[in-house]
Amino acid sequence: MSCSHCEPGDSRVATIVGSPSVLLVGNPNVGKSTLFNRLTGARQEIRNAPGTTVDLTTGGWSIDGQPLTVIDSPGTYSLLARSADEKVVTDLLVGGIEGHAPDLVVAVLDATALSRSLYLLGQLSKAGHPVVVALSMVDVARSEGVEVDAAAMGGVLGVPVVEINPRQGEGLDDLTAAIRTGLQIEPRLLGPDAKACTCADGGECCSLSTATPSDAATLAELLADADDVFTWVEVVTSRLGASSPRVETTFSDRVDRVLLHPIAGVAALLAVLWGLFELTTSVVAPVMDWTEGFVGGPLTTAALAITGAVGLGETWVESLLIDGVLAGAGVVFSFVPLMFIMFFALALLEDSGYLARAALLADRLMRAIGLDGRAVLPLIVGFGCNVPALAATKALPNSAHRTVTALLIPLTSCAARLTVYILIAATFFPDHAGTVVFGMYVASVLLVIAGGLLLKVIFKDDSSTDPLLLILPAYQKPRVLTVAGSAARRAFAFLKGAGVTIIVMLTLMWGLMAIPVSGDHSIGDVPVADSLYAEIAETVAPVFAPAGFDDWHASAALMTGFVAKETVVAALSQSYQVDEPAENSYDDAEGSDLGARLRADFDESSGGHGGAAALAFLVFVLAYTPCVATLAEQRRILGTKMTVGAFGVQLVLAWLLAVAVFQIGALL
Template sequence: MTCSHCGPSSGAPTLVGSPRILLVGNPNVGKSTLFNRLTGARQDIRNAPGTTVDLSTGGWRSFGSQLTVVDSPGTYSLLARSADEQVVTELLTGDIQVEGGKPDLVVAVLDATALSRSLYLLGQLSRVGLPVIVALSMVDVARAEGVEIDTETMSSVLGVPVVAIDPRHGLGLEDLAGAVRTGLDVLPFLIGPDAKACTCAEGGDCCGSTQAADATTLAELLEDADDVFAWVEVVSSRLGAKRPRIDTTFSDRVDRVLLNPVAGILILLGVLWGLFQLTTSVAAPVMEWAEGFVGGPVTDWALALTGALGLSDTWVESLLIDGILAGIGVVLSFVPLMFIMFFALALLEDSGYLARAALLADRLMRSIGLDGRAVLPLIVGFGCNLPALAATKTLPNAAHRTVTALLVPLTSCAARLTVYILIAATFFPSHAGTVVFAMYIGSVLLVIAGGLLLKLVFSDDTSADPLFLVLPAYQKPGVTTVFLSAARRALAFLKGAGVTIVVMLTIMWGLMAIPVTGDHDLADVPVEDSLYAEVAQTIAPVFAPAGFNDWHASAALLTGIVAKETVVAALSQSYQVDEPEENSYEDAEGSDLGERLRADFDDASGGHGQAAALAFLVFVLAYTPCVATLAEQKRILGWRITAGAFGAQLVLAWLLAVAVFQIGSLL
């Protein structure tokens, strides 16, 4: 199609500007897999303006990355009932713009195994007035179930190009690129070398509006839902897409086990245990290697550099080694963990199991205002809060993502365990195991109470609705696409949260490096004479009602914001004693550190050391886990919500600690 006032097109089309292609489709139709295949590593993840909804953008490799592809959230309808669906609608209308404008063309990804449902969304897309190309996915799965769809017939019926694709194996992508190139050929920014670009300012019909008008003929701008449903029935009958009668499919046979009320729950618990193990045991050696690489060879190179520059034993060297490189080491140690977790979640999602897990856990999670899909991040949180926050990205509902991301820090991560063991063994040697177990029970209760409160604040119109899930057919995950998805999200963490972590750890170095008493040089100061100790002494009286008005304890809590693993080390450093060598009750009970803690807690609490110790444990359980968690929350939720959550969690931890001590001191 051409414009009457435009010059003829000849030769290969040339991109001028940066056209924008929007991928739209139902959840679980392979849309994100297609996006990963089209863009490879040329991707960026950002929040839609004013929301916590993720938008992924990237350059289409077949077009030399001159064409921008936008992956929108999955939606069943343009009649938005959630923030995610609203974002899709606003992307189509241009209310939310990506790369400076509204989409130039829509690729509607339709599921061949559930064509009627996909056609309903396509019918609504017809009202938007944008050029549309249909990418038909799951064709191989539909064929295995006895459903054959002829793309040429479908294209003729719909009046738009239809391309069969298999993004997991990279099939049909060149055909899709050709259809997109043809669809864009009549638009002003895709012209031949001798052609004249048309613009609406020239008067009359311009290329863009003519193409948009043609696109609307696929459903004649249907006026209401009844018309859309009627149109879907007509199209389905003309395509002969009625599913043949099949006794059972492979997915049906597997679901008899995986959705069984007994066997399914046991299998789900096994999967959750496996995810928990990933965050505690499997990733640990890789994390240690990454941190050791920075602390070993990289640090040695940095020391050699400062030596060559004559900066040995100066504050510059200390800043570089103990501040910046220490922060980089923490960030890099988390990257393997994030990649492993993203890879596991992508495997579960691509295989079709994630939807089943959500269905099994739905009744339990609805008691706190969420649905079953939130169970995975919360369970993972008991291993490590950081990948648990990352796992909230698998939740399709924006309100549920926000609530879950705020609840995750209340799950007691493994890093807190070292603190539990030290304090429990020191003050409750005969009941240390029971005390530690009580901390985990308390964590579960905090999650439940927090969920009940947050659902009143962050509820949306869909919070009380029953869970609507389309169970996709089981399929073999595409390793390449799963790998790319995991790598993309791990890289997004590295870019988004990494800088924040390094900056905050450098600030902590500054607190410990600046002397405030005594005659000391910068970065060569005993901890008790540093600004760090001064700040700790200033905030220590705040904890008097909780029974531990002691700067050693408050300093350790301050360091715990960096990482909970450092609380024990900070106590040892402030007392200038060795920390327990083994992470065991016996070693902690008889350590020099344990004796110093008993003496100071008894003194600060007026003889109620055990009550003060319990209050300290409750505070450790309830307050912000670590700077990495804060950085990831900020990346997911933005600064405003993260700062509010940080303050609220500190207040909550203080109130609980005070209550525990005041009640415990009376017993």
């Protein structure tokens, strides 16, 4: 048993090279991912499907000592792919994850919506793979008066059918036995044309004509004629004698009367959005501070002791370790609790059944910018922090919508920008500081709308004009431990995927500030004004002359802001060598030495139009890349090429907007 990144015998192996593979396929919200988590536990690996930004989760499992690879595919209603996510399912059926088709397909069917599930099963039949059916939601179906006999269904279909309840772990032994057998048999859901299928009482099974496609295009051609699949579904349901659900008011119906009401439902949605916003600001902030403080405290103290013990104390090596690598690690680890809590909250909403309702309520608003209602949660979260907001886009089932939302999120004004708004607004507009800050948030919303309208044209998606079709799952009690485990794995994926990028970028920033270009200084012990960092800032400063702030202090602060927006104020204070004003204080910002220096330099660089230059500076802070952590998460989601392109576009956009604001403001 081996994999590319594990030691032999490692029990945490997620993908086992050369082992049989089992692909889980099913409609959204049928318990497929819950079943995957039950089977694989913590032995999971999150990766992008080849050539896409679609998440795939693979896991290690074993039956009687035989290692298996289990693949959790995106939920889909059809194999006739219209989105990137659906195409991933068809690609997996043809080529798996290592270039070979899966050895067995476990079709997870919803007993409460049997006809819809059977349609997907009928298409799977044509793909030519051995199939085992896992029948979920049986308890819910029975509560609605629908009786589904798994044994009878197995006799009709000619394949193993097993009742499961993955939330409670029921039926897993039977499923294991069926998979054990399924890996040794040829496909049985194959054979005569469905139109000729009579499902004779003598035990003959209903089956479909099929071929074994060699690629996704061939599979699409095979599935192009859906009539035989529909006919097959009708024959099977008739043979099973499937009953219709009782028409009665359920608990979910009663709750939906409130949560889907045009007034009460919107109020509840706003309360949920406010709660998510608070999570990314007030609630998580102390935990982030503690985590970063642990790195900056005990870990740093230990590192200083080690460098001192080996004779590297007070050298550039110590400075690199402390101010470069460990500082970057502090930023990375401070984001981990934020990511975990956000993933946990979103998973709770999804597991309870509310997330689909939230998407339905917000759909009309989001349609205006080419998205559907499911995109509202990441965008709102972005006003708290862009990093978990980007991570939340992974929950969007449409690849084009994920891409557009991930490109729009950096335009949402995160909480870190607020300290800059307050400093500049209080310094230049003391009588209207609150109005200016409010105006920045209004400008952020307008930028998101304008960006969405533009990206709607650029990223054309065939399904973007389709109505939002959602199967509203019954409300259920969330499984806290399962949700927590999933959130922890996704937070670790962020740590592994974006952490290296963040540490490298912050170490590079340390290098710029540690290298002297003037004066008699050693590496790592340089005043800001004499560093390579200041030299670059002076070189960049003339670029901002059309925006009115051709001053190296301002451009240096913007460079530091690329690391983290909350450092802009500290960078200004450091470059001017004055005390930083109290955080989020209008009065202190207005009367501070820093405020006086800013007014003087902005008035000089703008030719007497300091107020217009200050507004231009604020607009630039709003529109350019929020921080290196955001960039790292974008790269993890969108890939390097698109992230670099988006970064360049944002810089140009921010510069154009800043120039426009200053030029117009100077004329008024």
